[in-house]
Amino acid sequence: MTEQIQQGILQALVRFYDRMQNAPALGWSQVKFGWAIVLNESGHPVDVMDLRDQSGKKPANRFFMVPAEVKRTAGISPNFLWDKSSYVLGKTAGAGKRTAQEHAAFVKKNLERIAGVEDAGLLALKAFLENWSPERFESEPFQTDMLDANIMFRLDGDARYIHERPAARKLVEARALEADGPEDRIFCLVTGENSKPARLHPAIKGVEGAQIAGASLVSFNCDAFTSYGKAQGENAPTSEGAAFRYGAALNSMLQRGSLNRVARPIGDTTVVFWAEASDRQAAEAADAFGAIALSSDNKDDAEVEKVSETLKRVSRGEALHTIRPDLGEGTRFYVLGLAPNAARLSVRFWLCDTLDAFARNLAMHYQDIAVEPAPWRNLPSPFLLAVKTTAMLEKADNIPKRLVADILNAILTGRAYPRTWLSSVIMRLRAGDDPTGWHAAAARAVLQRMKRKINPTISEKESVPVSLNRDYPNIGYQLGRLFAVYELAQRAALGGVNTSMRDKYFGAASATPASVFPVIIRNGQNHLGVVRKKLAGWSVIIEKELEEIFNKISPEEPSSFPRSLHLEQQGEFALGYYHQRSAKLAGQKSNQSLPEIENDQEDEDA
Amino acid sequence: MGIRLHIWGERACFTRPELKAERVSYDVITPSAARGILEAIHWKPAIRWHIDRIHVLKPIQFGSFRRNEVSAKANARNAATAMKAGTTAGLGLVAEENRQQRAAMILLDVAYVVEAHFTMTDRAGPDDNPAKHISTFNRRAERGQCFHRPCLGTREFPAEFQLLPEEAALPHSDFLLQTQAAGDVDLGWMLHDIDFTNGKISKFFRARIHNGIIDVPPFDSPELAA
Numbered sequence: 001m002t003e004q005i006q007q008g009i010l011q012a013l014v015r016f017y018d019r020m021q022n023a024p025a026l027g028w029s030q031v032k033f034g035w036a037i038v039l040n041e042s043g044h045p046v047d048v049m050d051l052r053d054q055s056g057k058k059p060a061n062r063f064f065m066v067p068a069e070v071k072r073t074a075g076i077s078p079n080f081l082w083d084k085s086s087y088v089l090g091k092t093a094g095a096g097k098r099t100a101q102e103h104a105a106f107v108k109k110n111l112e113r114i115a116g117v118e119d120a121g122l123l124a125l126k127a128f129l130e131n132w133s134p135e136r137f138e139s140e141p142f143q144t145d146m147l148d149a150n151i152m153f154r155l156d157g158d159a160r161y162i163h164e165r166p167a168a169r170k171l172v173e174a175r176a177l178e179a180d181g182p183e184d185r186i187f188c189l190v191t192g193e194n195s196k197p198a199r200l201h202p203a204i205k206g207v208e209g210a211q212i213a214g215a216s217l218v219s220f221n222c223d224a225f226t227s228y229g230k231a232q233g234e235n236a237p238t239s240e241g242a243a244f245r246y247g248a249a250l251n252s253m254l255q256r257g258s259l260n261r262v263a264r265p266i267g268d269t270t271v272v273f274w275a276e277a278s279d280r281q282a283a284e285a286a287d288a289f290g291a292i293a294l295s296s297d298n299k300d301d302a303e304v305e306k307v308s309e310t311l312k313r314v315s316r317g318e319a320l321h322t323i324r325p326d327l328g329e330g331t332r333f334y335v336l337g338l339a340p341n342a343a344r345l346s347v348r349f350w351l352c353d354t355l356d357a358f359a360r361n362l363a364m365h366y367q368d369i370a371v372e373p374a375p376w377r378n379l380p381s382p383f384l385l386a387v388k389t390t391a392m393l394e395k396a397d398n399i400p401k402r403l404v405a406d407i408l409n410a411i412l413t414g415r416a417y418p419r420t421w422l423s424s425v426i427m428r429l430r431a432g433d434d435p436t437g438w439h440a441a442a443a444r445a446v447l448q449r450m451k452r453k454i455n456p457t458i459s460e461k462e463s464v465p466v467s468l469n470r471d472y473p474n475i476g477y478q479l480g481r482l483f484a485v486y487e488l489a490q491r492a493a494l495g496g497v498n499t500s501m502r503d504k505y506f507g508a509a510s511a512t513p514a515s516v517f518p519v520i521i522r523n524g525q526n527h528l529g530v531v532r533k534k535l536a537g538w539s540v541i542i543e544k545e546l547e548e549i550f551n552k553i554s555p556e557e558p559s560s561f562p563r564s565l566h567l568e569q570q571g572e573f574a575l576g577y578y579h580q581r582s583a584k585l586a587g588q589k590s591n592q593s594l595p596e597i598e599n600d601q602e603d604e605d606a
Numbered sequence: 607m608g609i610r611l612h613i614w615g616e617r618a619c620f621t622r623p624e625l626k627a628e629r630v631s632y633d634v635i636t637p638s639a640a641r642g643i644l645e646a647i648h649w650k651p652a653i654r655w656h657i658d659r660i661h662v663l664k665p666i667q668f669g670s671f672r673r674n675e676v677s678a679k680a681n682a683r684n685a686a687t688a689m690k691a692g693t694t695a696g697l698g699l700v701a702e703e704n705r706q707q708r709a710a711m712i713l714l715d716v717a718y719v720v721e722a723h724f725t726m727t728d729r730a731g732p733d734d735n736p737a738k739h740i741s742t743f744n745r746r747a748e749r750g751q752c753f754h755r756p757c758l759g760t761r762e763f764p765a766e767f768q769l770l771p772e773e774a775a776l777p778h779s780d781f782l783l784q785t786q787a788a789g790d791v792d793l794g795w796m797l798h799d800i801d802f803t804n805g806k807i808s809k810f811f812r813a814r815i816h817n818g819i820i821d822v823p824p825f826d827s828p829e830l831a832a
Contacts, residue, residue, distance in 0.1 A: 004790065004791045004792065005791075005792045005794075006633060006666075006791050006792065006793055006794075007792065007793060007794030007795075008622060008624070008625075008630075008632075008794055009625070009630070010624055011794050187810065187831040187832055189623065189624060189795045189808075189810055190624070190795070192795050192810075192812070192831065194831075217625070218624050218625065218627075219627050220626075220627060221627065222627070222677035222678070222706055223677065223678050223679045224675065224676055224677050224678060224679050224706065225626060225627040227623075227626075228800065228806040229806070230806075235623055235626070236622075236623035236624035236625075236626070237623075237808065238624060339709065341628060341672075341707060341708070341709060344627055344628055345628065346628030346672070346708070346709030346711075347625065347628060347630050347670075347709070347711050348670055348709070348711075349668065349670060349711070350630065350668065350711065405670075413667075415667070
C-alpha cells in the first residue's frame, strides 16, 4: 500500500518550488565565482572546476546564485558553503596575516550549521572541512589561479553544487527566516514547521484578466473574510518561507511561454499544471506530456501524434508507465485553474491524481468524442472543442465562460460532461450554425458519457454510434438521418441554392419534427421527381435509403412523427444527420458522387 | 460514552483557512465541523464533544460556483451601543452597498460516519451525569430532532443525519471501492478545532485517511500543532 499525497494547493506548489531550477530564493544572492572543488563522498577533493567565462581575453568570473553574502567590514565573518580561498582553504596569494583565523572561522561556522544533517553532499563537505590542511593546496588538482577567488563545492557525480542540494537550501532558508528574531514564530499550516509568519501573501502575476500588478491567491481584504477578530495573515497561519515559495512557484508557472501553463485561458480560467515524480527527468517528461495532452493546438504534429498514440494504447487497457517508462511510475499530476476576481484569484478547479489516472480519463474522453469521419486531424484540445461547438462565430471570447472549465474538469476527472454543453451545442445549431462533425462529436460525447454512467463497462454495441449505424434504435438519430437524405435529394435536384433546406429547417426539424417533417417530405417528393428525370441512378439510391429509414421509424402517416424531441434526442438528431451525410449510401459506387453544391446543376449523370 | 452518527448531504464546504476569501474546501469534514453537527443535536454547557474517528463513505468530488455575498460583518460594538440606546438606527448592513462576489470550490455528494464521545465539563451540575446526556442525545438523534439545522461546513449546505445504533453495521462505502487500490491518503495539515480558552488559536493535525478512516487525535494531544 502506498500513501497517496493529496494535500492542498499551497503544499503542492511548495513541492514544485523545490524542484524548480533557477528558482529565486529567500536568503540567496548573486555572487561572482571562479572555481568549484569537486568532493567525493568521503570528502576527498578529486577535482577542481574552472567556472570562469573563457570567451574573453582574460578568464572572467561569472555570477552564481549562492547563500546570501555576509556583510564584511573589518571583522572575520565567513560565508555559508562558499567563500574566498583564504576562508575556504586557508591560502591566499598575499601575505595573509590572519588567514589561519579566517579559515578556522569558516570551518567552525559551516560545521555548526551543517551538523546533524544527513545529506551526502553536506557530509562530504563536513569530512573535507575536518580533514583539510592548507599544505594540501600544493598538490594536484589545485591551481594557483584559485588563490583569492571565490570557491564553492560540488559532490562528485551530482549535477548541482552542494549549496544547491535541497538539504542545503533548507538550511539557508531557515537562517533567512530567523533573521528577524525567533520571538514571533507560528505554526505553518503548509509545511507544519514553526517559523516566521507571513502577514501579506505574495502577488501572483500572469492570470488572464487579473490586475497586471498581480492578484492574491491568499488574502483577507474584507472584514467578512476574517474570523475570530484576527487580522490578515493570522487568519491562516502560514510561514514567510512557504508563502514565498508557493508564490515563486506559481509566478514562474504563469509566465508567458512557460511549459507549465495552457497558453490560452480556457474561458475565464488560466490553467497551470505540473507533475511530481521521483526524479526531475520524469517530472519534466510528464510536464511535457501533460502540455500536449491539455492543449495540442499549435504543437509539433509529431509530438501530438506520439501522445495520441500513447492515449490509444492507454484506452486499450495498458498502463501509462509501461508505454512511457520515462514518465515514471506513480507520477502525480496536478491541474490548477485560476480565475480572476478583481484583486483576488479564485480557484476554479484543482485536480490532483496520478498521471496514469489522468491519461486514462483523457483516453476515455477521446473515445467518447470520437465520430467518423473525424472533423479534426490532430487530437482537438478542450479549448478548440469548446470554440468549435459553443462559441458564436467560433470566437474565443464568445465561449460560455463557466462551461469550458466544466468541460475540462469532466475530461480530466472522467465524470459526466456538463449537460449544458449539449444544450449550448443545440442552441448554436438552432441559431443557424452549420452542423459540423464538431457538433456531432460534442453531442455524442455527452450522450455516451450519460450511458457510461449507468453502465461503466459499456460495449461498442450499446454505445452511441461512432459512424453510421442504420439499426440504432433512436428516433432522434433516425430523424436526423431522414433529414440528411432529403437534403441530399434537394441537392441532387437543385444543386446549390441560396437557402438550403438545412438553413431553413434544421433547428425546427430537430426540435419539433411533427410540424416540420410533413413539409420536408412534401418538398422531398418534388425534389425526387426532378432527380428521377435528371439523375436516375441517384434517385434509386435515395429512394432506397428513404425506404430503409422509414422502416425504422415506421410512421403510418406524417402526423405520427414525435411532436417534440427533448435535448438528448436533439443531440442524437445532429449525430444521425452528420453520420448519414458523410456516409456512403447503399448501392453507391465508389466513383459515384453528387456534383458539388457550387457546381452547375446541368452536370452529367454519374 | 461513544456515539456514531451517519451524516450526509448533497454539498459541503469545509473552508480551508488559507483559501477562505475565495473559498476552497478541505477534502473531508474537519473535526470542528463534525462537532458542530453533534452540538446542533444535543449540547449543554455541562458536556463537551470530542470527535474520535471519521469514516469517509463517498469519493471526494469537487464542484465550483460564484455568488454574490457581502464584504462586511455586523459590528458587535455597534449592536451593544444600539441596545443601550434602545434604537436600531445605523445598525443595518445594506447588501447592495457591501457587495462582494466570491467563488467557492465545494465538495459534492458527501457522507461520513462520525464516531465521538463527550466528557463532562466543570460546569456540570449535580443533576448532570453521562448516562442522562447520552440517552438525551440518542433519543433526539433517533427522532431527527435538533436545536438548529446542522450543516456541512456552512449554513447553506444542510446536513442529513441518522443515528447509527451500537450493533448496526457501517453504511456501504463507495470511497473504499474507488480508493482501495491507491492505498492511504495523506491530506496534509488540517484544522482540528479552535482553542477558545486560549486566544482562539487554530489547532491543526496531520490528517490521514487509512482504510477510509481518519483517526482524530484528542484536543490535548501532543500531535496537534498550533
